[in-house]
Amino acid sequence: MKKVEAIVRHFKLEDVKNALTDQGIHGMTVSEVRGFGRQKGHTEIYRGTEYAIDFVPKVKIEVICTDDNLETVVDTILQTAQTGQIGDGKIFVTNLDDSIRIRTGERGEEAL
Numbered sequence: 001m002k003k004v005e006a007i008v009r010h011f012k013l014e015d016v017k018n019a020l021t022d023q024g025i026h027g028m029t030v031s032e033v034r035g036f037g038r039q040k041g042h043t044e045i046y047r048g049t050e051y052a053i054d055f056v057p058k059v060k061i062e063v064i065c066t067d068d069n070l071e072t073v074v075d076t077i078l079q080t081a082q083t084g085q086i087g088d089g090k091i092f093v094t095n096l097d098d099s100i101r102i103r104t105g106e107r108g109e110e111a112l
């Protein structure tokens with residue numbers, strides 16, 4: 001299993017969610033995050049406001065998927081979240097050891 005963490009623009013969240021569910025992904029976690037990339041020290045537009053970058057608000061989407069689904073998940077996020085402008089975000093992928101559905105005790109891919 002893999003953990004995909006995608007940090008994207010807020011206005012892209014709904015599109016990314018819909019595209020992922022269309023691909024059969026039926027679980028995700030979303031959180032509000034703040035951070036910066038390589039434009040540190042410059043400015044970035046967020047919801048019409050120009051921020052002097054220290055920490056710019058973004059949304060983080062976490063999806064745990066099978067190894068087989070990894071490229072689908074990454075491609076879907078990439079195609080949906082990209083505007084081509086600086087600040088589109090990042091996707092990070094890590095290996096995930098286990099997953100457990102608390103209600104049933106199922107483990108691994110059964111628990112996704």
Ligand SMILES: Nc1ncnc2c1ncn2[C@@H]1O[C@H](COP(=O)(O)OP(=O)(O)OP(=O)(O)O)[C@@H](O)[C@H]1O
Nearest residue numbers: 007034035036037038039056085086087088089090
């Ligand atoms: N190396 C990193 N480690 C952790 N979080 C990061 C890293 N780079 C970017 N982020 C997170 O991703 C968000 C979006 O980054 P951003 O899209 O600005 O990346 P970038 O590398 O500056 O690319 P771009 O040149 O397209 O802006 C940041 O606000 C931060 O939350």
Ligand SMILES: [Mg+2]
Nearest residue numbers: 037038039087
């Ligand atoms: Mg940037």
